[in-house]
Each structure stands twice: as structure tokens, then as C-alpha cells.
Amino acid sequence: MNPPRIILLSLLLVAAVQGSPPRNGTKQVPVVIWHGMGDCCCNPISMGSVKKLIEDTNPGTYVHSLKLGASITKDIEHGFFANVNELVYMACIKIKNDPELVNGYNAIGFSQGAQFLVVQAQYWHDPKNVQEYKERSIFLADINNENKNNPTYKRNLLQLKNLVLIKFNQDHMVVPKESSWFGFYKDGDIDTILAMNETDLYTQDRIGLRKLNESGRLHFLSVDGDHLQVSREFLVDKIIKKYFM
Numbered sequence: 001m002n003p004p005r006i007i008l009l010s011l012l013l014v015a016a017v018q019g020s021p022p023r024n025g026t027k028q029v030p031v032v033i034w035h036g037m038g039d040c041c042c043n044p045i046s047m048g049s050v051k052k053l054i055e056d057t058n059p060g061t062y063v064h065s066l067k068l069g070a071s072i073t074k075d076i077e078h079g080f081f082a083n084v085n086e087l088v089y090m091a092c093i094k095i096k097n098d099p100e101l102v103n104g105y106n107a108i109g110f111s112q113g114a115q116f117l118v119v120q121a122q123y124w125h126d127p128k129n130v131q132e133y134k135e136r137s138i139f140l141a142d143i144n145n146e147n148k149n150n151p152t153y154k155r156n157l158l159q160l161k162n163l164v165l166i167k168f169n170q171d172h173m174v175v176p177k178e179s180s181w182f183g184f185y186k187d188g189d190i191d192t193i194l195a196m197n198e199t200d201l202y203t204q205d206r207i208g209l210r211k212l213n214e215s216g217r218l219h220f221l222s223v224d225g226d227h228l229q230v231s232r233e234f235l236v237d238k239i240i241k242k243y244f245m
Contacts, residue, residue, distance in 0.1 A: 030062040030100050031244060034091065036111025036228070037079040041067035047110070053232060057240045062100045066091055106244050111173070111228060127185035145206040157208040162243060164219045166230075173227035181220055182209060 031054055035047045042048050042065060051063045068082070068090050069075040078087060095101055134141045141147055145154070157163070167180035174180055182196040196202050202209050212218040221238060223230055 028058055028061040029244065030064065030105040032095060032101065032105050032107040033063065033065040034107070034109040035065070035075075035079070036109075038076065039079065039110070040072045040075040041065040042072060050108075050110075050235070053235060054240055054244065057236050058245050061244070064095070064098055064101065064105075066094060068094075108239070127187060127190055130187045143207070144201055146201075149206070154206065154208040158211060160212065160217060162217050162219060163212055164221060164239070164243065166221045166223060168227055168229065169222055169224050171227045 033041075033047055033050060035041060035043075039046050047065050051065050054061055054063050067075045068078050068087055095105075134146050142150070143153055165181050167177055168174070169177070171177040171180070176183065176185065176193050178184070178193050178195070182199065182201065183193055184199060186192040186194050196209065197213075201207065202213075205211060209218065223234060
């Protein structure tokens with residue numbers, strides 16, 4: 001199975017995967033959607049609406065909106081309470097077992113779904129207690145290669161055709177909002193925010209961000225508004241038509 005091409009939305013994350021044409025014979029690359037905390041795969045006024053928007057804008061596109069759990073209720077509950085590593089594993093199994101995705105896909109995540117993260121406690125990076133964060137984090141410190149270096153993480157990220165990071169300029173949910181672009185607080189100083197290219201994550205190229213950027217595959221978009229306040233026009237013009245068609 002080919003890796004996805006991914007997009008992130010502020011987490012809205014859009015990604016584009018390097019892959020062959022989809023097996024259904026059409027030229028449209030399939031799309032995978034992962035919802036955020038408190039939402040579910042199929043809410044008609046959120047993910048259901050996005051799914052329909054993609055299908056209407058690019059007819060013939062296969063869209064898989066991830067549901068993790070036996071029911072909609074469980075899908076919502078997992079967003080708050082499930083172990084993030086278990087959820088990522090569940091998502092990988094669902095994607096692997098979907099024959100429509102075998103030749104690659106685009107992926108778009110909303111809020112925590114953008115980084116495939118779950119539960120604030122599992123990805124909170126405390127800038128005042130960096131060592132404790134590294135020792136106790138069960139997910140974020142690992143995937144950012146902040147303790148042991150896992151070359152697989154970097155190798156996999158570098159298989160992306162495009163990584164699109166979308167920041168909401170008045171975001172009160174993602175703090176600091178610059179973390180949507182991989183910026184973060186300076187260690188021990190919550191008054192200073194480092195841009196992505198000033199962080200160790202980037203300068204040491206722990207997960208491949210610098211190489212993605214230098215090869216022209218890392219893209220930054222910003223939207224005026226609070227968390228996930230994005231228009232249909234933005235999704236169509238800046239995401240679907242530009243990266244999914």
C-alpha cells in the first residue's frame with residue numbers, strides 16, 4: 001500500500017500521497033477524513049458536509065471518513081477518552097483494509113484529527129517542564145523523535161507529496177496558535193514563541209520537516225477566524241481544487 005499524500009488543517013492538515021492512480025479506475029485520488037474531538041465521522045453538519053463537498057466538487061472521488069468504534073457514540077467517546085496509540089492503530093487497520101485506498105490517498109484532518117492525536121493529556125507539551133514532558137508523554141515526544149530516534153517516522157513523513165499546514169489567526173483552542181505551523185514556546189519561557197525554523201525539531205530535522213520544506217513540499221496557509229472557522233469557498237479553492245484534483 002502506498003503512503004498517503006497528507007493535508008493538515010490547524011490542525012486542518014492536508015496531505016498528498018505519492019501513489020498510483022486509484023484501483024477504481026478513475027483519475028481521482030481517494031480522500032480520507034479524520035474528525036476532531038467531540039465530533040464524529042458522519043455528522044451531517046460537519047464531516048458529512050465536508051465529505052459531500054469533496055464529492056460534489058470532484059465527482060467520482062471516493063471519500064472515507066474514519067469511524068473508530070462500533071457506533072457513532074463510541075466514535076465520539078474515543079475522541080475524548082481512548083489511548084491515542086490505540087486509535088492510530090485502529091485507523092491504520094481501517095485504511096489498510098479498504099481496497100479503495102490501496103494505491104494511495106489524500107488525507108485531511110480536522111483539529112486533533114489533523115495530527116491524528118487524541119486527548120489533550122496525551123499530547124500536552126509543557127514548556128516549563130520539558131524533561132517531565134519527554135519522560136511522561138506517551139505519544140507526542142515519541143513521534144517527534146524527542147527521546148529515542150526512530151528513523152521510520154522521518155522516512156514515512158518524507159514520502160508525502162505535500163504537507164499543508166493551516167493556522168487560524170484567532171484560534172483560542174490551539175495554544176499557541178503557531179503550533180499549527182510547528183512553532184512552539186521556547187523551552188522554559190512561555191512569553192517567547194519560536195517559529196518552526198527556529199525549533200530543534202526543524203533545525204535538527206528530527207522528523208523531516210526541513211527536508212520537506214527545502215524540497216517545496218511544505219506549505220503554510222492562514223485563515224482569519226477562530227478554531228476551524230473556515231468557509232466552504234476556502235476548502236474548495238485552497239484545498240480541494242489545489243490538492244485533491
